Amino acid sequence: MCCLVEGSEVTQIPTILWGLKDSDALMNCSHTKDSSYFQMHWYRQLPGEGMKQVAFTIPNSKPEYSGDFNEDKFSAKKTVAESGSFTVKKLETGDSGMYFCAVSQHSDTDNKYSCTKTPVFQQDVI
Template identity: 80%
Template sequence: MFTFLFTVTVLVLCAAGLVEGSEVTQTPTILWGLKDSDAQMNCSHTKGAGYYQMYWYRQRPGEGMKQVALTTPNSKSEYSGDFSEDKYPTVKTDAESGSFTVKKVEAGDSGMYFCAVSEHSDTDDKHSCTKTPEFQ
């Protein structure tokens, strides 16, 4: 039986509405994993505690980018589509950092994995809205 080496490449996402790449650090920058081993990457930023929402994305060769998970400190991560915590567990205990793991790496896991952070917005908070005066 042969053991194959698969590459998981890690890059920083820079997009409108998200933190500029120079303020987000993702390590390692290139992640290698042996078949059936786990591969972990870490993400941190220097934007402050208001930027506590962390997003993890995957882009396979020839495909568009897909959101894997949204994490917030000390909360259960929200997974998109067919992605699950069993395959892609996350840890986020504070606002400025988090980690993402690809469990039991296989050929289909090859691709680019991105971390991005976003500032929390309380637009759904009823106390942050003002009532429009009624005219008679």
Template identity: 50%
Template sequence: MDIIIIKQCFLSLLAVLMWTPGFTGGSDVNQTSTLWEKQDNNATMECRHTKGSSYYQMYWFRQLPGETMERIVFTTTVNEKHDFGPFSTDKFAATKTVAESGTFTVKNVQPGDQGLYFCAVRASDTKDVNQTPRFITKTISQSVESEIKCSHKIPSYNKIFWYKQGKDKALQLLGYLNLNNPNVEEELKGKISFDGDGRNNGSLSISDLRLNDSAVYFCAASLHSAAHLSGVDTKTF
């Protein structure tokens, strides 16, 4: 990844396309690439797609340097009140008046806003990837042993990615299956494991559960930067 050195009072907001689960992207979705804006100004990014009117849901994500990815806002054409979660509308804004496009604005840009900004679109009902079960309840010290399962029937897709979304709403990559080869993030080895085949199905295991393992876990079927997503809510008591 290129490193952009910021001088004086200018800030770069690098907007990168993301094709993620349940979500979709790739060549069908396009957004503002690199955006430069003066400090204290507002920076607006646009996202467009050619997936059709059923893809009327749009998500915007941010990844600051050295941090995990987090969802800033969920927008839809059927509700004018967008879901910013814990983020303030004093800092962020979004528009979504038509299914095929939307905008995202970072207000009063400051050096701390420098990072990667992603858009993703989703249909009202996506069946390309299936994940079961919807909920799992465990007690502390128990383990989830291949109980979170993901399957897809997307031709030529050979990877299954796994993500965790904790209470802070940040989206953390756990790792992925490339064909039948598991690749777990270094800091999670021994805690997380995968099995299966990225071309059709896989499962997630979590050992020695703790309270901070209570989260929503997502799987994504992918080829290169393309992906489709589903999720399961895991609670630990």
């Protein structure tokens, strides 16, 4: 699947995130498209690997996690169509990578997505 980046229509904050070992990394995503773009997808790309979907959310519903991803490590929340949040819990070295937010009207793979990304870095306290 590919993402179409459309300027400032989708915003992910922070754009670069550093976290200490065992801390949580919180990312927020919002968009200026209309409320028909109510679906939010969160992806992770680790160094040297392809992008994988972690979670899928719609307003006021529990997130759906993909593959081996689960709520023990990740939290995805969405209460309104225009925004949502994603947390990587208890950071460890293996969590360093790029995290992507994408929004869509429906999950049909023929439709275009708008997305943005946040690199997340974990650092140890020395």
